[in-house]
Amino acid sequence: xxxxxxxxxxxxxxxxxxxxxxxxxxxxxxxxxxxxxxxxxxxxxxxxxxxxxxxxxxxxxxxxxxxxxxxxxxxxxxxxxxxxxxxxxxxxxxxxxxxxxxxxxxxxxxxxxxxxxxxxxxxxxxxxxxxxxxxxxxxxxxxxxxxxxxxxxxxxxxxxxxxxxxxxxxxxxxxxxxxxxxxxxxxxxxxxxxxxxxxxxxxxxxxxxxxxxxxxxxxxxxxxxxxxxxxxxxxxxxxxxxxxxxxxxxxxxxxxxxxxxxxxxxxxxxxxxxxxxxxxxxxxxxxxxxxxxxxxxxxxxxxxxxxxxxxxxxxxxxxxxxxxxxxxxxxxxxxxx
Amino acid sequence: xxxxxxxxxxxxxxxxxxxxxxxxxxxxxxxxxxxxxxxxxxxxxxxxxxxxxxxxxxxxxxxxxxxxxxxxxxxxxxxxxxxxxxxxxxxxxxxxxxxxxxxxxxxxxxxxxxxxxxxxxxxxxxxxxxxxxxxxxxxxxxxxxxxxxxxxxxxxxxxxxxxxxxxxxxxxxxxxxxxxxxxxxxxxxxxxxxxxxxxxxxxxxxxxxxxxxxxxxxxxxxxxxxxxxxxxxxxxxxxxxxxxxxxxxxxxxxxxxxxxxxxxxxxxxxxxxxxxxxxxxxxxxxxxxxxxxxxxxxxxxxxxxxxxxxxxxxxxxxxxxxxxxxxxxxxxxxxxx
DNA sequence: TTGTATAATGTAATGCATTACATTCAAGCA
DNA sequence: TGCTTGAATGTAATGCATTACATTATACAA
Numbered sequence: 252x253x254x255x256x257x258x259x260x261x262x263x264x265x266x267x268x269x270x271x272x273x274x275x276x277x278x279x280x281x282x283x284x285x286x287x288x289x290x291x292x293x294x295x296x297x298x299x300x301x302x303x304x305x306x307x308x309x310x311x312x313x314x315x316x317x318x319x320x321x322x323x324x325x326x327x328x329x330x331x332x333x334x335x336x337x338x339x340x341x342x343x344x345x346x347x348x349x350x351x352x353x354x355x356x357x358x359x360x361x362x363x364x365x366x367x368x369x370x371x372x373x374x375x376x377x378x379x380x381x382x383x384x385x386x387x388x389x390x391x392x393x394x395x396x397x398x399x400x401x402x403x404x405x406x407x408x409x410x411x412x413x414x415x416x417x418x419x420x421x422x423x424x425x426x427x428x429x430x431x432x433x434x435x436x437x438x439x440x441x442x443x444x445x446x447x448x449x450x451x452x453x454x455x456x457x458x459x460x461x462x463x464x465x466x467x468x469x470x471x472x473x474x475x476x477x478x479x480x481x482x483x484x485x486x487x488x489x490x491x492x493x494x495x496x497x498x499x500x501x502x503x504x505x506x507x508x509x510x511x512x513x514x515x516x517x518x519x520x521x522x523x524x525x526x527x528x529x530x531x532x533x534x535x536x537x538x539x540x541x542x543x544x545x546x547x548x549x550x551x552x553x554x555x556x557x558x559x560x561x562x563x564x565x566x567x568x569x570x571x572x573x574x575x576x577x578x579x580x581x582x583x584x585x586x587x588x
Numbered sequence: 589x590x591x592x593x594x595x596x597x598x599x600x601x602x603x604x605x606x607x608x609x610x611x612x613x614x615x616x617x618x619x620x621x622x623x624x625x626x627x628x629x630x631x632x633x634x635x636x637x638x639x640x641x642x643x644x645x646x647x648x649x650x651x652x653x654x655x656x657x658x659x660x661x662x663x664x665x666x667x668x669x670x671x672x673x674x675x676x677x678x679x680x681x682x683x684x685x686x687x688x689x690x691x692x693x694x695x696x697x698x699x700x701x702x703x704x705x706x707x708x709x710x711x712x713x714x715x716x717x718x719x720x721x722x723x724x725x726x727x728x729x730x731x732x733x734x735x736x737x738x739x740x741x742x743x744x745x746x747x748x749x750x751x752x753x754x755x756x757x758x759x760x761x762x763x764x765x766x767x768x769x770x771x772x773x774x775x776x777x778x779x780x781x782x783x784x785x786x787x788x789x790x791x792x793x794x795x796x797x798x799x800x801x802x803x804x805x806x807x808x809x810x811x812x813x814x815x816x817x818x819x820x821x822x823x824x825x826x827x828x829x830x831x832x833x834x835x836x837x838x839x840x841x842x843x844x845x846x847x848x849x850x851x852x853x854x855x856x857x858x859x860x861x862x863x864x865x866x867x868x869x870x871x872x873x874x875x876x877x878x879x880x881x882x883x884x885x886x887x888x889x890x891x892x893x894x895x896x897x898x899x900x901x902x903x904x905x906x907x908x909x910x911x912x913x914x915x916x917x918x919x920x921x922x923x924x925x
Numbered sequence: 926t927t928g929t930a931t932a933a934t935g936t937a938a939t940g941c942a943t944t945a946c947a948t949t950c951a952a953g954c955a
Numbered sequence: 956t957g958c959t960t961g962a963a964t965g966t967a968a969t970g971c972a973t974t975a976c977a978t979t980a981t982a983c984a985a
Contacts, residue, residue, distance in 0.1 A: 252700060254941060265965050270943055280963065300703050301642040302941035305970055310638070320666060321867070326658035333684065337691075345682050347670065357674075363589060366637050473871045504871050511873060530658070534810045534841050536848060536873040591971060602935045607973055617933070639971035642940055928985080935978070941970105948965070954958085 253294040262290035273298070304365065312342045313557060314358050314367045318374040320347040322471065323529045324499065324546070325373060328396065331550025332371065339558055341368075352378055362392070369557045372405075373397055375440050392560050396553035397544075401441050406560060408552040408570045412442045415542050415574040416449030416496065417456075419524045422576055423494040424457040427585035428522060432465035432492035434479045434502050446498055446526075465492055469502045476505025484513045484521075493521060493585050500525035500532045500541055507535065507581065518583035528577055537580035545572050590631040599627035610635070641702065649679045650894060651695050651704045655711040657684040659808065660866045661836065661883070662710060665733065668887025669708065676895055678705070689715055699729070706894045710734055712777050729897050733890035734881075738778050743897060745889040745907045749779045752879050752911040753786030753833065754793075756861045759913055760831040761794040764922035765859060769802035769829035771816045771839050783835055783863075802829055806839045813842025821850045821858075830858060830922050837862035837869045837878055844872065844918065855920035865914055874917035882909050 259266045264283060272279045272287040279287070290296075304310050313336055317325050329345065336343045344367065346358040355377040361367035369392030372382075382393065382403060395407045416433075423431050433450050436443040447466060454461050467482060469475035476497060483492055483506075497503040503525030507517050515521050517537055525532055528543035552570050559566045596603045601620060609616045609624040616624070627633075641647050650673055654662050666682065673680045681704065683695040692714040698704035706729030709719075719730065719740060733745045753770075760768050770787050773780040784803060791798050804819060806812035813834060820829055820843075834840040840862030844854050852858050854874055862869055865880035889907050896903045 252702075255943095256941085266942075267944075267966080268964060271964085274943080278963080283963080297697075297701055299642070299941050300701060301638055301645075301647070302970090303943080305636070305638040305642055305972095306941080306943045308638075308970075321660065321663035323658065323660055329657060330684065330686075337694075342681065344679065347667065349667075354674075360634070364634055364637060365589075473867060477871070501871075504868075508871050508873070530810060531841075531868060534814070534838075534845050535871075536845070592973095593971085603972075604936080604974075605934060608934085611973080615933080620933080636971050639940090640973080642942095642971080643973045645940075926985100929983085931980100931982080933978100933980075936976085938975080939973080943969080945968080946966085948963100950963080951961095953960085955956100 252299070253296045254299065255296070257294045258287065258290045258296045261294050262286045308365050309368050310361075310366050311340060312344050312361075312367045313554070314344045314346050314361060314370045316346045316348055316355060316358055316370060316372050316374055316377065318348055318376055320345060322501075323531070324471075324527045327546035328373065328550040328553075331547040332554045333550075335551050335554040335558070341558070348374060348377065356381060368392060369394070369561055371396060371553050371557055375400055375442075376437070379403070392557065394553050394557040394560065396549050398440060398442055404568055406556050406566050406568055406570075408549050408556060408572065409442070410544055410549075410572055410574045412445035413449030413452070415526075415576075416446040417453035418574075418576055419496045419526075419542055420450050420453040421457070422578070423496065423522060423524065423582065424453070424459065426494075426522065426582060428494035429459050429585070430462070430465070430490070430492045431459065431494045431496065432462075432467070432483050433496045434467055434469045434476055434483070434498065434506065436469060436471045436498040438468050443498060450496060462490055464490065469498070471499040471501060473501045473505040473508075476502025477509045478505075480506035480509030481513070484509060484515055494524070494582070495521065496524045496526075498526050500527045500529045500539060503539055503541070503581070504531070504535050507537075507539075518581050520586055522582040522585070524576075524582060532577075532579070540579045540582040541577050543575045543577050545574075548572055589636070590633045591636065592633070594631045595624065595627045595633045598631050599623045645702050646705050647698075647703050648677060649681050649698075649704045650891070651681045651683050651698060651707045653683045653685055653692060653695055653707060653709050653711060653714065655685055655713050657682060659838075660868070661808075661864045664883035665710065665887040665890075668884040669891045670887075672888050672891040672895070678895070685711060685714065693718060705729060706731070706898055708733060708890050708894055712737055712779075713774070716740070729894065731890050731894040731897065733886050735777060735779055741905055743893050743903050743905055743907075745886050745893060745909065746779070747881055747886075747909055747911045749782035750786030750789070752863075753783040754790035755911075755913050756833045756863075756879055757787050757790040758794070759915070760833065760859060760861065760919065761790070761796065763831075763859065763919065765831040766796050766922070767799070767802070767827070767829045768796065768831045768833065769799075769804070769820050770833045771804055771806045771813055771820075771835065771843065773806060773808045773835040775805050780835055787833060799827055801827065806835070808836040808838060810838045810842040810845075813839025814846045815842075817843035817846030818850070821846060821852055831860070831919070832858065833861045833863075835863050837864045837866045837876060840876055840878070840918070841868070841872050844874075844876075855918050857923055859919040859922070861913075861919060869914075870916070877916045877919040878914050880912045880914050882911075885909055 255266045258269045333343050348355045359381045372395045375398040399407045467479040525539045525541035528541045532539035532541050592603045595606045670680050685692045696718045709732045712735040731743045736744045804816040862876045862878035865878045869876035869878050
């Protein structure tokens with residue numbers, strides 16, 4: 252591989268000039284710039300990034316931490332993230348934490364050793380201490396998307412979870428449902444708490460009673476939706492919900508399977524609303540009514556935010572994107588009592 | 589950040605000794621080793637990887653190129669890959685090519701510039717020239733998984749595609765099906781050609797006629813399964829297939845939706861077999877009969893193979909893993925004529 | 926005891942790009 | 956003409972770990 256020296260030799264100038272021609276073209280004569288450019292082309296030079304990174308103490312790598320790479324919810328966010336990153340000459344290192352603290356720590360350790368310039372957190376399921384240790388200055392290269400920590404004022408991109416949940420409940424209520432249950436994500440996530448709050452406040456606003464047994468916790472996956480669905484559908488007739496709002500599409504689909512197993516018809520006997528609008532939600536049976544998140548845009552925003560932080564720009568603490576209720580076939584008028 | 593110098597100072601030895609204590613402990617006295625170890629702990633040293641990589645001209649980074657990160661089929665493969673990589677101190681850089689040649693080239697360019705040590709290809713949808721340019725020596729740091737190039741003898745991990753397809757057809761035939769169609773993946777992929785060959789040869793073995801209209805091409809996604817399903821189901825009654833073998837679960841699920849739309853019952857009127865056994869296949873309606881691939885193991889094998897290549901070990905050219913037909917509810921006895 | 930082989934450690938060069946500081950040169954002004 | 960100023964370029968130090976080569980210490984044999 253040719254080095255900057257070879258270019259300097261070919262262009263008849265010093266390595267410093269070559270470096271400047273590349274990094275600060277305005278500091279170099281038009282003529283020199285051209286000579287350097289053609290010398291680079293001639294010898295086929297491309298800068299050694301390890302050397303550059305060593306010198307600049309940066310890595311042009313952004314770590315994206317997510318709880319589960321297998322969850323299709325994240326894939327579109329990642330696509331958005333990557334697009335912006337590549338455009339700006341950054342690399343994205345995907346870190347699957349698999350709900351495992353050790354891994355998250357390993358990724359955070361890349362920051363002080365200059366192996367990563369910044370982190371985007373798509374999960375709140377990491378020890379808070381990891382984040383607070385970093386948080387010496389006010390501007391740290393850390394941005395959250397989707398999730399957030401309520402104890403910490405990190406730059407965050409997210410949706411209005413209470414509102415989205417309230418809208419879903421409002422819609423169910425408008426269909427005449429009164430016994431509305433919810434299958435939540437892991438309740439250590441602030442966003443799940445927010446959605447439950449939105450659910451509760453809207454139930455109240457609609458003057459509907461909330462049976463405590465109607466709030467059950469899942470983990471966003473198919474199986475937990477199926478299992479908690481079984482629990483909800485096994486309730487005695489007078490308490491059994493006629494509509495269930497799920498915190499993820501996968502759980503909603505798991506729930507619909509539980510309904511089939513229990514010979515409960517969706518949507519005739521039971522209305523189901525999911526969350527996320529993953530590709531699958533259009534292809535399941537029945538097609539799923541769900542809350543759509545602008546996933547691609549969430550990814551883009553988060554990466555832009557992080558790059559702004561890296562460039563020491565002032566960034567908004569909070570960026571709230573809007574959701575949309577997509578009505579499909581899994582919801583219907585409440586059954587008569 | 590403390591450097592190796594600080595450690596040397598604290599341990600009362602030279603930087604060379606510290607380096608040796610870390611990289612070649614056997615070249616250093618037990619006593620020195622201990623002194624160095626405690627000095628490292630004391631100053632809180634961790635090696636600067638940019639410097640190490642610069643010196644060693646390696647990056648400890650493996651690029652994994654895949655056609656579509658949003659496809660859940662890949663996620664488990666990636667999990668397997670990553671597990672092995674992390675264990676061996678390598679980092680995984682996921683490269684989504686999105687069927688876009690330019691991106692693939694950008695990732696290949698990381699190799700000569702020491703930004704990546706090797707590449708694992710999970711797609712054959714890249715210009716062959718990228719690969720052959722690299723292929724100077726006999727052992728290049730490039731391994732394929734799932735897909736392969738038939739023109740090139742690269743180390744490869746895969747399944748026996750013709751056999752898997754033949755088994756699926758054999759099973760359908762055993763249920764009495766005679767009009768068996770197939771929705772393929774993109775036909776520039778050798779694996780799809782292989783599956784079609786397996787389909788054809790088994791049809792022949794079962795003395796079944798293949799209507800050319802029964803072999804239709806999809807792109808592995810939901811939508812193409814839906815669309816091609818519509819085409820197949822619109823065939824005149826006497827030619828309409830009673831069973832369809834799809835090259836992916838997503839297409840099978842899309843197809844089942846097309847069947848619902850056309851009031852064709854699965855499995856009573858139409859049997860459907862998918863491929864891959866993604867998580868979803870247990871939760872769709874009806875549950876999908878499918879060909880299961882050992883995805884986690886494919887990922888692990890591929891990464892082990894690549895690391896062996898990097899260590900200049902002799903590696904097998906081909907590693908074939910076995911598949912399994914998972915019978916669920918989307919297949920049934922052929923309808924009476 | 927002296928010499929030799931071997932193990933342990935140290936010195937300094939190396940990988941490559943960047944950049945503070947030094948030098949050169951030409952333009953502009955008194 | 957001589958001097959100032961600033962642009963353009965060069966020189967050399969820097970970032971940090973690794974390692975070839977040099978040196979010292981130790982063990983053992985003669």
